[in-house]
Amino acid sequence: MALYSEKVMEHFRNPRNVGVIEDANGIGEVGNAKCGDIMKMYLKIENDVIQDVKFETFGCGSAIASSSMATELIKGKPVAEAEKLTNQAVAEALDGLPAYKMHCSVLAEEAIHAALEDWRSREKQS
Amino acid sequence: MIYADNAATTKMSEAAVQTMISVINENYGNPSSLYSIGQRAKEILEEARKTVAEAIGAEPQEILFTSGGSEADNQAIRSMAEEGRKKGRTHIVSSAFEHHAVLHTLEKLKKEGFEVTLLDVHEDGLVHPEEVEAAIREDTCLVTVMFANNEIGTVQPIREIGAVCRKLGVPFHTDAVQAVGHIPVNVKEDQVDLLSASAHKFHGPKGVGFLYARKGIRLTNLIEGGAQERGKRAGTENVPGIAAMAAALKEAVGNLERNAALLTARRDQLIEGLGKIPHSALNGDAKRRLPGNVNFCFEGIEGESLLLLLDDKGIEASSGSACTSGSLDPSHVLLAIGRVHDVAHGSLRLSIGEDLSEDDAAYIIRSVSEVVEYLRSFSPIWRDLEAGKKEHIL
Numbered sequence: 001m002a003l004y005s006e007k008v009m010e011h012f013r014n015p016r017n018v019g020v021i022e023d024a025n026g027i028g029e030v031g032n033a034k035c036g037d038i039m040k041m042y043l044k045i046e047n048d049v050i051q052d053v054k055f056e057t058f059g060c061g062s063a064i065a066s067s068s069m070a071t072e073l074i075k076g077k078p079v080a081e082a083e084k085l086t087n088q089a090v091a092e093a094l095d096g097l098p099a100y101k102m103h104c105s106v107l108a109e110e111a112i113h114a115a116l117e118d119w120r121s122r123e124k125q126s
Numbered sequence: 127m128i129y130a131d132n133a134a135t136t137k138m139s140e141a142a143v144q145t146m147i148s149v150i151n152e153n154y155g156n157p158s159s160l161y162s163i164g165q166r167a168k169e170i171l172e173e174a175r176k177t178v179a180e181a182i183g184a185e186p187q188e189i190l191f192t193s194g195g196s197e198a199d200n201q202a203i204r205s206m207a208e209e210g211r212k213k214g215r216t217h218i219v220s221s222a223f224e225h226h227a228v229l230h231t232l233e234k235l236k237k238e239g240f241e242v243t244l245l246d247v248h249e250d251g252l253v254h255p256e257e258v259e260a261a262i263r264e265d266t267c268l269v270t271v272m273f274a275n276n277e278i279g280t281v282q283p284i285r286e287i288g289a290v291c292r293k294l295g296v297p298f299h300t301d302a303v304q305a306v307g308h309i310p311v312n313v314k315e316d317q318v319d320l321l322s323a324s325a326h327k328f329h330g331p332k333g334v335g336f337l338y339a340r341k342g343i344r345l346t347n348l349i350e351g352g353a354q355e356r357g358k359r360a361g362t363e364n365v366p367g368i369a370a371m372a373a374a375l376k377e378a379v380g381n382l383e384r385n386a387a388l389l390t391a392r393r394d395q396l397i398e399g400l401g402k403i404p405h406s407a408l409n410g411d412a413k414r415r416l417p418g419n420v421n422f423c424f425e426g427i428e429g430e431s432l433l434l435l436l437d438d439k440g441i442e443a444s445s446g447s448a449c450t451s452g453s454l455d456p457s458h459v460l461l462a463i464g465r466v467h468d469v470a471h472g473s474l475r476l477s478i479g480e481d482l483s484e485d486d487a488a489y490i491i492r493s494v495s496e497v498v499e500y501l502r503s504f505s506p507i508w509r510d511l512e513a514g515k516k517e518h519i520l
Binding site for chain 2 (some may be wrong): 032035058060
């Protein structure tokens with residue numbers, strides 16, 4: 001049995017939604033270089049729907065795959081639905097992650113939530 | 127497929143394989159049995175002992191066969207700790223970047239009341255003999271410094287350290303697992319009292335190694351039982367493995383100069399080529415290193431993803447990143463030479479084989495450059511570095 005599932009390897013080799021959104025209205029960055037994982041999520045939200053999402057990640061195979069999958073799971077969805085994203089959903093969508101790599105899916109969930117939090121606080125200000 | 131992880135393990139040589147098979151099939155006796163097939167096995171065992179001893183400049187009776195390097199490290203250190211304890215000497219000197227087989231044994235001894243000094247290995251990955259001398263005290267019972275580091279390949283000044291220890295009357299052990307069969311090792315000339323080696327690092331089988339202990343050094347058993355290995359290591363001997371190890375070692379030492387020359391040329395080609403990747407750095411001294419070891423840090427990317435993509439390109443290597451170590455910290459070796467976490471996570475170790483061609487080396491350089499560029503293209507750390515939000519370290 002290989003280290004990673006086919007799904008994880010697919011998302012790792014061909015990550016979806018990679019990049020930045022210049023006029024993003026929700027940005028979240030989590031993790032730290034000290035532990036070897038950083039994820040940055042860019043959201044473009046209009047009419048309470050996630051019109052566009054992009055990510056940048058410094059991390060291992062499951063970190064990149066988790067962030068890629070997380071963006072797929074929320075793209076085009078209403079904010080209310082994106083808010084319910086869990087790391088288990090990310091890991092399941094990837095056909096599972098090794099136990100010691102589950103924290104990568106947690107980080108992806110946190111990055112999305114951080115970006116949504118940023119959007120909310122910007123909305124409050126305007 | 128380019129296998130560039132020989133520091134992790136090596137493919138058995140043809141001679142080693144054939145030796146092992148023939149012993150398994152034709153000489154399966156127990157060396158302790160008195161009938162002919164047993165005695166034949168004993169002959170093979172002692173012939174192997176002689177071969178191994180010659181390869182490192184030792185006497186046959188100074189060689190003890192083990193299950194590998196880790197066991198040899200454990201027995202060497204525990205033996206000297208035991209001797210030290212009897213004399214009231216409970217201080218040990220070692221280095222900050224030893225293999226875990228040494229470091230964890232020392233950690234355990236600390237819990238049993240020993241004091242351990244871990245010497246600085248500086249930015250170039252080298253222990254300084256003067257610092258070994260300065261660290262030795264009246265109550266020092268052992269100095270243990272590895273011959274060549276497994277991650278960054280730097281070769282330590284063993285002869286100078288041996289001289290210091292001999293002068294001050296302190297036993298000197300060296301974990302030579304990465305050195306034996308690759309660079310010249312002579313325990314008499316190097317004034318080494320104990321030495322660990324492992325067959326699968328020099329094209330022998332896994333699960334077998336040896337401990338050299340100079341005549342007069344008293345060993346303590348890790349394994350009690352029968353009288354094998356002069357009563358110092360119980361258990362029926364792994365005759366096929368030991369015979370194969372001896373065959374592999376003889377071959378390696380016989381071809382040492384030739385292999386070292388070939389490897390050094392490829393190694394230096396890789397160091398030059400990889401050094402052209404922006405914001406990268408070689409880990410450890412460029413010249414005082416094993417002929418086949420290259421170890422680099424690339425800023426802004428992480429090691430495991432680098433390895434996976436290189437694997438896709440047919441290159442098998444390793445890294446010192448946390449993700450590959452299974453813990454939250456990157457390699458203790460890289461941290462010991464002063465690399466900060468950020469940078470240590472983005473490391474790559476290539477330990478090439480004698481069969482690596484110039485074209486293969488060029489392919490490795492191209493592939494690593496491509497993968498590093500690709501990973502940097504979506505790394506938030508790299509973005510911040512390039513945008514000037516953070517200062518480049520490398």
